[in-house]
Amino acid sequence: QVQPVxxxxxxxxxxxxxxxxxxxxxxxxxxYAMGWFRQAPGKxxxxxxxISASGxxxxxxxxxxxxxxISRDNAKNTVYLQMNSLIPExxxxxxxxxxxxRDASRTASEYRYWGQGTQVTVSS
Numbered sequence: 001q002v003q004p005v006x007x008x009x010x011x012x013x014x015x016x017x018x019x020x021x022x023x024x025x026x027x028x029x030x031x032y033a034m035g036w037f038r039q040a041p042g043k044x045x046x047x048x049x050x051i052s053a054s055g056x057x058x059x060x061x062x063x064x065x066x067x068x069x070i071s072r073d074n075a076k077n078t079v080y081l082q083m084n085s086l087i088p089e090x091x092x093x094x095x096x097x098x099x100x101x102r103d104a105s106r107t108a109s110e111y112r113y114w115g116q117g118t119q120v121t122v123s124s
Contacts (some may be wrong), residue, residue, distance in 0.1 A: 009118030022096030033099040038092035050104035
């Protein structure tokens with residue numbers, strides 16, 4: 001079992017950068033793909049980025065490609081989301097999730113373990 005805990009959110013201005021971290025307890029962290037999702041006020045939770053268990057496969061939604069980068073450090077049981085060139089449309093609660101599979105996925109239903117979320121607010 002893996003329990004993710006997010007950190008690193010905050011209030012920033014458009015154009016700024018943030019790095020979200022997700023520390024996951026459990027000795028099986030390296031066996032699972034990890035993903036980041038976000039939910040803006042009044043909207044559904046959307047996929048942002050995912051990384052396979054080994055870190056060799058990465059996915060990102062089109063709206064963040066070239067700006068956001070997902071990475072993981074299996075020795076530290078941590079996955080990161082580096083967010084650059086933030087825009088107001090990136091404002092949302094960001095959730096880290098652990099999959100039940102090794103392969104990265106864009107599908108929320110393939111993620112079993114979810115963190116509580118961290119809030120990111122981008123002002124214009």
